[in-house]
Amino acid sequence: MKYIDEFRDAALVRRYAQSIARITTRPWTMMEICGGQTHSIVRYGIDQLLPPGVSLLHGPGCPVCVTPAESIDMAIAIASEAGVILCSFGDMLRVPGSGGSLLAAKARGADVRMVYSPLDALRIARETPSREVLFFAIGFETTAPATAMAVAQAARDGIENFSLLVSHVLVPPAIEALLTAPDNQVQGFLAAGHVCTVMGYREYEPIARRYRVPIVVTGFEPLDLLQGIYLCLRQLEEGRAEVENQYSRSVRRDGNRTAQELMRRIFTVQRQRWRGIGEIAASGLGLTAEYARYDARVRFGHTKTATEPPTECIAGMILRGLRKPHDCPAFGTRCTPERPLGATMVSSEGACAAYYRYRCHMADNGRVVSR
Amino acid sequence: MTEGSGFPLTCPLPGGEGDVIELAHGGGGLLMHRLIDRVFRPAFATSPSDLVHDGAVLDIGGARFAFTTDSYVVRPLFFPGGDIGSLAVNGTVNDLAMCGAHPLFLSAGFILEEGLPIEQLHKVVASMRAAAGAAGVKLVTGDTKVVEHGKGDGLYVNTAGIGSLRSGIAPAPQQVRPGDAVLLNGDIGRHGIAVLAAREGLGLEGEIASDTAPLAATIMELIDAGIDLHCLRDPTRGGLATTLVEIAEAAQVDIHIDESALAISEPVRGACEILGLDPLYVANEGRFVVFVPSNAAERALSILCRAEQGAGAAVIGQVESSKSPSVVLHGLIGAARVLDMLSGEQFPRIC
Numbered sequence: 001m002k003y004i005d006e007f008r009d010a011a012l013v014r015r016y017a018q019s020i021a022r023i024t025t026r027p028w029t030m031m032e033i034c035g036g037q038t039h040s041i042v043r044y045g046i047d048q049l050l051p052p053g054v055s056l057l058h059g060p061g062c063p064v065c066v067t068p069a070e071s072i073d074m075a076i077a078i079a080s081e082a083g084v085i086l087c088s089f090g091d092m093l094r095v096p097g098s099g100g101s102l103l104a105a106k107a108r109g110a111d112v113r114m115v116y117s118p119l120d121a122l123r124i125a126r127e128t129p130s131r132e133v134l135f136f137a138i139g140f141e142t143t144a145p146a147t148a149m150a151v152a153q154a155a156r157d158g159i160e161n162f163s164l165l166v167s168h169v170l171v172p173p174a175i176e177a178l179l180t181a182p183d184n185q186v187q188g189f190l191a192a193g194h195v196c197t198v199m200g201y202r203e204y205e206p207i208a209r210r211y212r213v214p215i216v217v218t219g220f221e222p223l224d225l226l227q228g229i230y231l232c233l234r235q236l237e238e239g240r241a242e243v244e245n246q247y248s249r250s251v252r253r254d255g256n257r258t259a260q261e262l263m264r265r266i267f268t269v270q271r272q273r274w275r276g277i278g279e280i281a282a283s284g285l286g287l288t289a290e291y292a293r294y295d296a297r298v299r300f301g302h303t304k305t306a307t308e309p310p311t312e313c314i315a316g317m318i319l320r321g322l323r324k325p326h327d328c329p330a331f332g333t334r335c336t337p338e339r340p341l342g343a344t345m346v347s348s349e350g351a352c353a354a355y356y357r358y359r360c361h362m363a364d365n366g367r368v369v370s371r
Numbered sequence: 372m373t374e375g376s377g378f379p380l381t382c383p384l385p386g387g388e389g390d391v392i393e394l395a396h397g398g399g400g401l402l403m404h405r406l407i408d409r410v411f412r413p414a415f416a417t418s419p420s421d422l423v424h425d426g427a428v429l430d431i432g433g434a435r436f437a438f439t440t441d442s443y444v445v446r447p448l449f450f451p452g453g454d455i456g457s458l459a460v461n462g463t464v465n466d467l468a469m470c471g472a473h474p475l476f477l478s479a480g481f482i483l484e485e486g487l488p489i490e491q492l493h494k495v496v497a498s499m500r501a502a503a504g505a506a507g508v509k510l511v512t513g514d515t516k517v518v519e520h521g522k523g524d525g526l527y528v529n530t531a532g533i534g535s536l537r538s539g540i541a542p543a544p545q546q547v548r549p550g551d552a553v554l555l556n557g558d559i560g561r562h563g564i565a566v567l568a569a570r571e572g573l574g575l576e577g578e579i580a581s582d583t584a585p586l587a588a589t590i591m592e593l594i595d596a597g598i599d600l601h602c603l604r605d606p607t608r609g610g611l612a613t614t615l616v617e618i619a620e621a622a623q624v625d626i627h628i629d630e631s632a633l634a635i636s637e638p639v640r641g642a643c644e645i646l647g648l649d650p651l652y653v654a655n656e657g658r659f660v661v662f663v664p665s666n667a668a669e670r671a672l673s674i675l676c677r678a679e680q681g682a683g684a685a686v687i688g689q690v691e692s693s694k695s696p697s698v699v700l701h702g703l704i705g706a707a708r709v710l711d712m713l714s715g716e717q718f719p720r721i722c
Contacts, residue, residue: 001640010704045706090718107393114718116571116646222704338401348647348718358708 003249007221008044016226017049020233027053028236029185030229031178031321033171034192035062035349036220042354044222046229054233057185057321058351060174061192063139064095065319065343065350066274071167072097074302075136078165079110081300085128087121088136089143090114095343102136118143118150118164125154125162134296137166142194144168144285145259148266151291163296166286169272171195172203173283178320179211186321188232190218190225193247200255204243212241219247266291275343276316315342318351325355332356399608399654400713404617425466425604428536435538437472439463440531446524448491450569452561452580455528456498458656461585462607463532464506468587469603469659471542471594472534474506479513479530484523495526506585508532534587540594542662544621546601549692552668553626554661556589556675557582557683558634559611563653564642573646579638584657589678593661598671602662610652612710614660615698625693628710630702632687651700652713662690 032038038058041047047056060066076097079086086102093102093114106112111131115121118135125133137147147168154162171192178184191204196217204215214235218228228246235242245251263285272284287295296302312330317323325331325344335341337353344350395402426439443459453461460477467474479499483492503510565581567573586605593600602622606614611633619626635643635650643650657680663671668686675681698710 001637001644004640004644008703013704043706043708044702044704045708048706093718103393103395104391107391116573357711 004221007219007223009223013049013222013226016223016230020049020054020226020230021051023230023234023237024051024054025237027055028187028233029055029057030188030190030232031057031059031186032190032218032225033059033061033175034194034220035059035065035347035351035354036194037061037190037192037218037225038351039349039354040220040222040225042358046222046225049226050229054229056229058318058324058354059189059321060178060274060277060319061140061171061195062319062344062347062349062351063143063169064089064092064347065315066169066277067092067095067138067167067343068273068275069097070273071136071138071165072102073099074297075134075165076100076102076105076110077302078134078296078300079105079112080108081132083131085111085113085124085131085133086136087113087115087124087133089116089138091347091349092136092138095346096340101346118147119153122150122154122159122162125159126157129161131161132299133162135162135164137164137168140169140171140192140195141199141263142192142197144263144267145198145256148259148262151266151287151294152262154294155291160293163294163299164287165296166267167272168267168285169274170269170283170285171199172207173280174274174277175204175207175215176211177277177280177283179207179213181320183322186213188214188236189216190228190232191215191243193217193219193224193250196245196247196251196255198256198259200253201243201245201251202253208241208243214241215243217243217245217247217251219250274319276313276319278316311341313342315344315352318344325352326359328352397608398713399610400613403609404712425469426472426532428470428472428541435536437467437470437534437536438531439466439470440529441466442527442529444524444527445566447566447569448495448525450581451565451578453583453656454495454498455526456495457502458581458583459528459530460499460502460506460508460510461583461656463530464508464585464587465605465656465659467532467534468585468590469542469605470534470536471540471590471600471603472536472587473591474508474532474534474587476511477503477508477530477532479510479528481513481515482523482527482529483515483517484525485517485520487525492526495528499528502585506587537594540600542600542603544602544604544618547618547622547624547662547690548601548664549624549690550665551601551662551690552665552671552686553615553628553688553690554663554668554671554675554684555611555633555687556586556659556661556678556681557657558636558639559606559655559658560635560639560643560650560653562607562656563610564639564648566654567646568642573642575638575642577638579636579642582655582657584680586657586659586680589675589680590659590661592674592678593671596670596674598667598674599664600661601664603659605659606655608654609713610650610654611658611660612649612651612698613712616710616712618660618662619693619696619698622690623693623696625691625696626688626698627691628688628698628700630700632685634683634685648717651710652717660687665689
């Protein structure tokens with residue numbers, strides 16, 4: 001398959017791994033931002049191809065993992081009201097809030113529907129004018145333009161039985177929060193290719209300069225990741241700290257200006273709580289005053305904020321790159337995808353789910369140890 | 372029934388949210404297996420080997436029969452490559468075939484929703500008739516119930532089937548031995564993606580048709596040729612990965628699969644890439660895996676390749692002895708990974 005097979009070529013993978021080993025003279029720690037990259041790394045064993053001492057930390061780029069429990073609780077509360085249809089992405093439905101998940105609410109009778117796009121939710125609103133249709137809008141800059149499009153179309157067409165629970169988050173403030181944390185270990189970043197397809201990478205340039213940290217915009221296939229790691233290591237070894245673009249088949253420096261313009265029109269940047277991490281200034285998106293009537297928090301009057309219940313889950317440490325899933329005493333025992341303690345074990349982009357799925361029964365040498 | 376019945380009906384399902392049935396309990400993965408293990412098996416099984424296969428093998432007056440049942444709730448009722456009617460016939464025919472049986476008779480139970488256009492029922496029934504003809508089985512008895520509007524999805528079908536078994540034919544997961552070769556009769560993932568695309572209106576380029584097909588005639592060719600069939604299984608819900616994990620656990624062996632030997636059509640691969648689905652966990656309705664001794668693998672493969680439902684057959688892996696049964700996928704870029712059962716339902720990714 002074009003754009004897939006050539007990026008999974010075993011011979012080229014080996015050659016890149018050798019090149020990486022050749023240029024590496026000492027230990028380095030990098031972080032891949034995106035959960036999709038984490039899954040590729042773990043699935044294909046990319047981290048096992050790296051020289052000793054070079055390690056990859058798994059970043060916060062898992063949309064449902066960082067969606068605060070209180071937003072999920074609010075979604076469940078609204079979905080449980082009579083006449084409401086709640087729509088969201090499939091992955092969001094099984095993540096537990098402080099109580100259950102949206103799937104559990106669905107099993108108890110709430111009308112919860114999985115959609116592929118916010119525009120599907122808008123279509124449902126159009127087709128069922130007697131019901132309130134709520135879209136639980138989550139994700140990074142990748143999914144935010146589609147949410148913005150749904151709001152713009154609802155306003156244009158006067159669809160008033162449509163509202164949104166917006167919990168979109170932004171990558172650059174999260175990178176800065178990680179870099180300014182006293183316990184930061186990250187020396188270089190692989191930025192998320194899909195996010196940069198929308199946003200470009202101009203906004204990463206001041207971060208690279210200010211914190212003296214290389215940032216490589218990277219794709220998702222095995223060769224993309226190895227090339228991104230190679231570029232990042234080369235910068236580290238040479239003492240450079242720049243933004244480089246590995247994912248040039250998709251990403252331009254300016255990104256998709258049409259999408260950015262739409263986002264600016266619909267959203268305003270605001271403080272945002274990240275599950276397991278805490279509040280980060282200017283790291284979330286909310287609806288601007290002009291579109292506030294589509295805000296489900298306003299429409300349904302749910303403004304209550306809950307605190308996250310104490311748990312032995314270390315997802316917050318994992319999302320900040322301070323721990324790996326294997327470090328958690330509950331991993332694979334008290335915490336499994338069927339019975340998760342944290343969102344990172346449920347989401348298809350969560351680091352714990354990736355380790356559980358691909359690594360649970362493997363020792364570090366790749367041998368199967370147990371089931 | 373609860374008093375002194377000798378099995379614990381109160382055994383709860385695990386998990387903080389496990390007090391009600393969720394859709395994932397029907398997904399063919401881990402939750403469904405737990406439901407069977409904790410609710411159905413304690414109630415119905417008389418020996419540990421009961422309720423582990425696609426059908427029961429019965430000895431009646433010295434003759435051996437296979438008996439099976441399956442319900443069909445697919446939505447939409449009609450999809451590229453098939454419909455609920457052909458699926459209901461082929462599915463039960465295939466469950467009998469996986470027991471090594473020659474399918475003979477089917478029953479059909481219809482649950483119809485008030486308001487279903489009769490014309491749709493006609494189409495489904497005609498499709499069942501054609502599928503039964505193609506599979507060489509007779510539909511000999513049936514039942515119809517109608518439920519109120521809104522209480523059913525138009526039409527549900529249950530079929531049960533009975534087939535005859537020759538003496539000496541007893542393929543079962545427990546028969547799998549280290550050294551066995553694993554064969555698969557074609558490409559994977561088409562049924563699941565075809566139904567998903569039709570249901571969700573995904574508008575994928577190029578139509579993907581379900582692989583639904585009767586497999587009994589193809590399996591009979593292997594039996595007629597005297598191939599020693601250790602195990603047969605059709606990877607339906609939960610896909611190839613879940614089926615292999617079930618077999619590895621039942622046989623207490625390791626199954627090593629070569630990813631490069633698995634055929635996945637370009638449109639299915641494309642759809643899975645876009646949606647973030649793993650084709651190893653996507654349902655099939657015309658595929659089966661067969662475990663044979665390694666010295667029979669080549670002959671079995673050449674028979675399959677000439678058979679009606681085996682044109683894309685390949686040896687996909689082999690069985691090794693194990694202290695901790697696993698399915699290991701040897702990937703295209705050299706890394707190996709352990710395949711587990713599907714946990715819950717597979718959902719498309721977000722970005």
